[in-house]
Amino acid sequence: MGIRNQQKEKRREEILAAGLNLFIRKGYASTKITDIAQHVGMSTGLLFHYFESKEKLLEELVTTSISNTMNVFFTDDIEPLQFFENTAERIFDELRNKTLTSKMFVLMNQILYNEATPQSIKAKLEDFDAFTPSIKLIQKGQSAGTIREGNPHALAVAFWCAISSIASEIALYPDTPCPESVWIIDILRKR
Amino acid sequence: MGIRNQQKEKRREEILAAGLNLFIRKGYASTKITDIAQHVGMSTGLLFHYFESKEKLLEELVTTSISNTMNVFFTDDIEPLQFFENTAERIFDELRNKTLTSKMFVLMNQILYNEATPQSIKAKLEDFDAFTPSIKLIQKGQSAGTIREGNPHALAVAFWCAISSIASEIALYPDTPCPESVWIIDILRKR
């Protein structure tokens, strides 16, 4: 790759970063392409030299960036409650270290919870559905006696809603003190 | 009040209801005034006979409707953990009964977490700040030994993020099974 392509790649990442920051703070619809260009320090027109549209920019954030940061691995060979402990701890670690992950949570939630975002983009997030596999794991943990009784779907909702909303809070207000993962795990843990 | 004023009031409420539903599903910015009018079954122009602007419509949702639904009472004369139990249970009750409350949670969060919403509107929500009084209560509960140790601010964040994100989930997907309030209380409860 020539020096020019490196430059181009770097510039693209700057745009992606600025876009992500504005999207999560103002929402996709309220973020002006002019805003993004200004934050990167380029003219509006130039932005279209790098991304063919505002929507494509969002799409790349979703496809590339989310796949890089949002890998929650579901495996069969681990005790269910232990899995949720590990997952929560790993996510909270990233929140404390202020990696991209927390910002990605905000973006994901914005997309998933907004009917206005094009179906094509939502579809890209299907791979990251945490509910379905969580429900099965919760049932397993209930049988094993480590996870409390109750509707497994509702338990999954409680757990993941808590996790993702805390992630959003930290992403948007980095000074907020980060809760401990063990507190959240107690939503699931059987006494 | 004459029959015409009653009609007018009723019409306004229809618009408010349609606006609320669309705002929480598509977000304020992506909701077109035409959409709202169409949902109510009136022409676009007529909507401006009832509300002088899209922003004023939002403002009224915030001022009038939220004050009617979002009353969390903080009092000194109750055991802290008990207060959180009561509050959570009351909120979850309303979620199960699908009152307006859950929708208001979504709207409040959208406003509070979105830099693009005008300061004038955000200011209207200051009265509903739950964090500040919660932190004090949590400290009290920690002294009394009913609430677990840890940063009180972080505990308040964990509790309220969980509550409000679950409320959002239920509001947007009414078929989602509602978690139990006792699960969420275990975020705070000392073992």
Next chain:
DNA sequence: TATAATATTGAATATTAGTTCATTGAATAG
């Protein structure tokens, strides 16, 4: 019924913001 007030419409207007493009300047390859 007549008159005034209000409700309603839909087309016209204004504004905002996404996108295009002709042009200029800089870098690179031959």
Next chain:
DNA sequence: CTATTCAATGAACTAATATTCAATATTATA
């Protein structure tokens, strides 16, 4: 050194959408 390609600009274009308004229909009241 020169030609070609790419980076960059900002003004022009366009589409979308909030808002206005003149005209019309409906309703209330005297």
